[in-house]
Amino acid sequence: MKVYLRTYGCQMNERDSEHIAADFAGRGWEIADSPDDADAIIVNACSVREQAELKVVGLLGRLVSARLARPRGGLPAIGLIGCMAQNVGAKIVSKFPEIDFVAGSRKTAAVAGIAEEIVRRRLAGRGHPPLPEGMGRRTAKFSDAFVDVSDDPSDFLKIDKHLSAPPSALVSVMQGCQMNCSYCIVPKVRGAQRSRPMADILREIERLAERGTREVTLLGQVVNAYGREFPREGGISNFVRLLRAVNEIGGIERIRFTSPHPSYFSDELIDSYGSLEKLCEYVHLPLQWGSDAILKKMNRPYRAGRFLDIVSRLRKRVPNISVSTDIIVGFPGETEEDFELTRSAFREAGFDMAFIFRYSPRAGTPSAEMPDDVPEEEKRRRNAELLGELEKTSRAYNGSLVGSVQEVLVEGPARRGEGVMMGRTRTHRKALFKAPESLAGSLARVRVLSATTTALEAELA
Numbered sequence: 247m248k249v250y251l252r253t254y255g256c257q258m259n260e261r262d263s264e265h266i267a268a269d270f271a272g273r274g275w276e277i278a279d280s281p282d283d284a285d286a287i288i289v290n291a292c293s294v295r296e297q298a299e300l301k302v303v304g305l306l307g308r309l310v311s312a313r314l315a316r317p318r319g320g321l322p323a324i325g326l327i328g329c330m331a332q333n334v335g336a337k338i339v340s341k342f343p344e345i346d347f348v349a350g351s352r353k354t355a356a357v358a359g360i361a362e363e364i365v366r367r368r369l370a371g372r373g374h375p376p377l378p379e380g381m382g383r384r385t386a387k388f389s390d391a392f393v394d395v396s397d398d399p400s401d402f403l404k405i406d407k408h409l410s411a412p413p414s415a416l417v418s419v420m421q422g423c424q425m426n427c428s429y430c431i432v433p434k435v436r437g438a439q440r441s442r443p444m445a446d447i448l449r450e451i452e453r454l455a456e457r458g459t460r461e462v463t464l465l466g467q468v469v470n471a472y473g474r475e476f477p478r479e480g481g482i483s484n485f486v487r488l489l490r491a492v493n494e495i496g497g498i499e500r501i502r503f504t505s506p507h508p509s510y511f512s513d514e515l516i517d518s519y520g521s522l523e524k525l526c527e528y529v530h531l532p533l534q535w536g537s538d539a540i541l542k543k544m545n546r547p548y549r550a551g552r553f554l555d556i557v558s559r560l561r562k563r564v565p566n567i568s569v570s571t572d573i574i575v576g577f578p579g580e581t582e583e584d585f586e587l588t589r590s591a592f593r594e595a596g597f598d599m600a601f602i603f604r605y606s607p608r609a610g611t612p613s614a615e616m617p618d619d620v621p622e623e624e625k626r627r628r629n630a631e632l633l634g635e636l637e638k639t640s641r642a643y644n645g646s647l648v649g650s651v652q653e654v655l656v657e658g659p660a661r662r663g664e665g666v667m668m669g670r671t672r673t674h675r676k677a678l679f680k681a682p683e684s685l686a687g688s689l690a691r692v693r694v695l696s697a698t699t700t701a702l703e704a705e706l707a
């Protein structure tokens with residue numbers, strides 16, 4: 247049997263999908279490259295902005311009509327999972343009664359079992375199940391779909407399978423978020439913060455390293471708050487203890503993490519840069535807004551000055567560090583002066599990369615109650631202006647690398663083909679260079695020949 251998995255959203259969803267793929271493979275399933283000949287189609291979707299949900303509604307519509315047009319009827323089974331399933335799963339099955347199951351964000355470990363059971367019963371001509379106790383429950387009014395968005399408190403502990411050990415692997419260290427930023431749906435769809443035991447995380451990374459992984463990215467919504475539920479040992483935060491332990495794992499050459507929160511960016515974390523040799527000279531540190539008044543309305547408990555201080559201290563420790571961020575423009579009540587403050591903080595921080603989002607009100611979040619009063623056109627203008635700033639800084643940063651020799655981890659063939667491979671520098675810059683495919687998974691040295699805002703053209707040095 248074959249499963250097609252389609253993933254939207256952040257690296258947490260990506261990582262959950264990897265676990266699910268490995269779970270299917272362990273059950274003897276193949277992973278399909280297209281939905282056309284799959285027995286099960288699973289969409290792991292994101293709710294963070296309205297646009298993200300709308301895209302998936304469109305996709306589900308197309309999948310459902312494609313299935314209705316197929317002679318076999320009844321297959322593939324179609325499932326919606328992840329954050330969007332958690333948020334609006336019941337609504338979605340009332341719109342598309344043909345969807346077979348909905349599993350929420352705390353059911354990840356159960357997804358493969360549910361899909362397998364549905365497909366087996368269909369193939370045996372037994373129509374729609376009642377699934378065995380504990381596997382799902384019928385709650386939707388308009389369809390016989392299984393909708394289970396209940397909380398399995400041990401689900402996150404089970405997310406440790408990997409289909410393969412890529413050169414650069416993702417490892418979840420925690421789930422959920424307790425920060426309650428007023429615009430953000432994540433606490434609602436992912437629940438409160440829960441950290442995995444350190445021993446489990448280290449074992450997972452050791453296994454990846456044995457299979458060939460060289461770089462790990464530790465994942466969490468507030469990753470540097472990892473382990474705040476556990477006692478501290480020796481006065482050191484559990485996140486820094488985790489970094490130190492990963493730094494000791496043989497075979498692992500590079501460590502990254504995402505996303506840290508400015509409020510938990512401790513001095514000892516800053517000091518880890520430059521002292522833990524595997525910790526890469528790169529940080530993705532979301533600023534969100536540069537105006538203190540707006541940060542307060544956002545329930546982001548730091549000021550822009552504190553953020554800039556972290557960045558300048560990091561630059562002092564590691565002068566070549568690359569810093570990226572997330573920014574939202576057009577929050578309710580954001581004036582031109584607020585925007586100018588964001589722009590100047592943006593300039594001062596000198597981001598090499600940034601994800602700039604237009605504010606999108608999300609039902610169920612506190613800021614959805616505030617008037618969404620910055621016109622869409624104005625949001626677009628502010629977005630474009632920051633992108634203009636970004637282009638200048640990232641072009642200058644990439645340009646400064648021309649002529650230099652950089653260490654890259656060769657990840658695999660580049661999309662453009664023609665013998666071109668893709669690797670990343672420790673500072674997370676993408677480099678493209680001609681090299682034999684056998685180099686994938688190893689560290690190589692490349693000379694930078696030219697640079698655009700997003701990539702470096704290079705050759706093996």
Ligand code: SAH
Pocket residue numbers: 256294295429430431432466467468505506507532534572573574603604605606607608
């Ligand atoms: N936990 C991470 C972010 C997770 S969501 C952190 O706190 O940094 C990823 C990004 O989506 C956020 O950083 C934010 O910039 C953006 N985002 C979240 N909610 C949004 C909304 N309602 N409208 C627009 N962008 C949003």
Ligand code: SF4
Pocket residue numbers: 423424425426427430431432433467468507
């Ligand atoms: Fe959302 Fe804030 Fe939590 Fe990030 S820290 S996931 S933006 S609530």
Ligand code: F3S
Pocket residue numbers: 254255256257258259291292293294329330431432435436
């Ligand atoms: Fe989206 Fe869920 Fe990530 S809402 S941003 S996929 S945690």
